[in-house]
Amino acid sequence: MNIFLVLFFIVWILGWLINIRLSLIKNAKFLRFFIPTLFGFVILLMWEFLVLGLNINPVLLPPPTAIALKFADSLDILWIDFVQTLIKGALSGYILGCGAAILTAIAIDKFNFLKRxxxxxxxxxxxxxxxxxxxxxVMWFGFDWESKCAIVVVMVFFPMLVNSVQGLELVDHSRQDLMKTYNASYTQTLFKLRLPSALPxxxxxxxxxxxxxxxxxxVAEFFGSPIKGMGFRISSEVGRFALDMVWxxxxxxxxxxxxxxxLISLIEKQLTFWHPSNQK
Amino acid sequence: MKRLIINNSILPILTILLFIVIVWYLAAIPMNSEKVTRQFKNLSFTEHVEKTWNLKKPKLPTPHQIVNEIINTTFYKKISSKRSLVYHGWITLKATLAGFILGTFLGIILALGIVHNRAMDLSVMPWVIASQTVPILAIAPMIIVVMNSVGVTGLLPKAIISMYLSFFPVVVGMVKGLRSPDQMQIDQMRTWSASPNQLLWRLRFPSSLPYLFASLKVGIAASLIGAIVGELPSGAISGLGARMLAGTYYGQTVMIWSALFAAAFLAASLVFFISFIQNYTLRKMAILR
Structure with missing residues (x-):
């Protein structure tokens, strides 16, 4: 029994007891954040002590401190990968795919046949x-971010389409009738009633x-990418057993x-303030 | 009512499918024609089009090529053969099912803990929700390689990835479901002086079943994805994911597409299987009529 294992059990039991104690307090708002934070922190500490205590090879499971050091150490590489994969690949595909899906939803919403x-x-x-x-x-669009963008477009298109069509469909009939009595045109109804109420x-x-x-x-980068990008880094560093970088x-x-x-939740709260789920 | 909706949708669905197939064939002409002009000279237009649809390693294989490949590798190869799609599909299916069952059990147990223990609810639930926003699949290669180096190979590492992907929807759905009985029903159980166990098994569990099945459908689709992605790194040699990877290495597009279709077929039949059990169970319990 070495010191780290003892520490491991002490942290475990202490964290457990504190969390049980705290959760018995009712209606304390700060606890909503404090308890999960404490839980996460305790898990990290336990991880650290377990790795040190059981002498687990840091190649297999690096302790959190090693990961944090590596993180601080290679901020420049991480930033390059972040831009390559998340900004160029994921974000562009996300905007294109979701935008196309919403437009398609508006287009097919007019035709019941297409919708069905x-x-x-x-x-x-x-x-x-x-x-x-x-x-x-990757074969069609090459190794660079264009192929990642394309796969993201295809992946997000259908879930987005289904959700938007459902949203456009579920507009309250009496409200639609009200718009009719105002002699609202199709676009007016779309922008002033149907799109806002489809927002949730x-x-x-x-x-x-x-x-x-x-x-x-x-995942698309596992199939081929230039020598930067998060997927590329993960698969190549795994091959070199540099798991701290992977973490x-x-x-x-x-x-x-x-x-x-x-961020999306924040925008949602701003735009759908009228929805019952946002009103207390 | 339901039957009516189904009948009403068949014609539109078929139209859409037909449209897709036509677009597919049309798209294959420009995508493959570069390769055709390189290989053949002096073709008439119809010959040219016909060649684009029947290339050996096309950029975009046509539906009939894929169907042919699937039929070939499914029915005309021995099941135990490495070239049989059934063999690869079975490997992936095993990992998927093992991960799915593990994940479902873990999810249900975690949900029971969350519902019965306030401390666990407050500490674990936020993390479960946060973990939904994290691209978990990125960990897949690491799990595979680490487990391989510890000596665990084959089915288990893939099953663990599947488990990881499938247990989140189950936790979220089950927590919602176990909490779905309203106060009146719980009070009613109390007036019958039901024990906590009876409250769980006679009220909470039965009323959580619709939620459970909805999550199981999401979970099984996720675990198939997990198993396939788990086969990508570290030179796995069997399974649908490995077949896709091999197809990329050798430029065998027809092979990739047929593996893709097999995966789609697997996903559809797994989800269909769950819906079948769902309909049967919920109907027996008179939740669904």
Whole structure:
């Protein structure tokens, strides 16, 4: 029994007890943030002590401190990869794919026939492993970010389409009738009533797609990329057993994913302030 | 009512499918014609078009080439042969199912903990939600390589990735489902002096089933993706993902597309299978009529 293992168990039991204690306090607002933060911190500490205590080879599972050091050490590489994969690949594909899907949704919303044909089809395609198309797109559009953008477009298109069409469809009939009595034109109804009331659904789609876009861009790089990019770095550093770098990349991906998601939620709160779920 | 909707959608769906096939064939002409002009000289237009549809390593294979390849590698190869699509599909399916079952159990247990223990609810749930926003698949190559170097190979590493992907939807759905009985129903159970166990098994669990099935459908699609991506790195030699990778290396586009179609077929039948059990169970429980 060495000192680190003892520390491991002490941290475990202390963290456990504190969290149970804290969760018994009712209606304290700051706890909503404090408890999960503490939980995450305790897990990190336990990870650190376990790796040190059991003498786990840092090649297999690096301790968090090593990952943090590597992260601080290679900020420039991480930034290059971040721009290559997330800004050029994922973000451009995300904007193109989601934009095209919303426009398509508006277009097919006019035709009931198309809607009935495309919706089941879209639902079906949403469940398919589209990531598998990555090698084909790499072949068509080359190794650089264009192919990543293309795969992201295809991945986000159908979930986004299904959500937008559903949103446009579920407009309250009495409101639509009201617009009619105002003698509103199609575009007026679209922009003043239907699109705003479809926003909760559109944002739901945007949130689902944000993760898909990151996954698509990273996985597509496993099939070939220039010598930069997060997927490239992950697969090549894994080959060299430099797992601290891999964890650093994963940390970047996680951070970017959370920030992006948070940003979308923030915009959603601003735009759909009228929705019951945002009113207390 | 439901049957009516299905019948009403068949014609539109078929139209869309037909449209896609036509666009596919038309798109194959410009995409492959460069290769045709390089290989053949002095072709008439119809010959040229016909050649673009039947190239050996086309940029975009046509549907009939893919169907032919699938039929060839499914029915005319021995199942145990390395060239059989059934063989590769089975490898992927095994990992998918193992991961899915593990993930479902883990998800249900975690959800039970979250619903019954306030400390766990407050500490774990935010992380479960946060982890949904993280591109988990990026970890896949690392898990495979690390487990390989510890000596764990084959099915298990892939199953773990599948498990990781499939357990999140189950946790989220199950927590929602276990909390779906309203206060009145819970009070009713109390007036019958039901024990916590009885409350769980007679009220909470049955009313969570619709939510569970909805999550299972998402989960099984996710675990198939996990298994396929798990086959990509570290030179896996069997499985649908490995077949796609091999296809990329050797420029065998028809092989990639046929693996892709096989994966799509697997995904569709797995989701269909879950919906079948869902319909059967929910109908027996009189939740669905």
């Amino acid at each position: 044909g495309l919706l089941p089809f879209g639902n079906f395609v949403s469940a398919l492993p589209i990531v598998g198309m990555a090698p084909i797109f 659904f559109i944002f739901n789609g945007l949130k689902i797609c944000s993760t898909l876009a990151l996954i698509g861009a990273i 650093a990349e994963i940390f970047v991906a996680a951070l970017a994913g959370c920030l992006f998601y948070g």
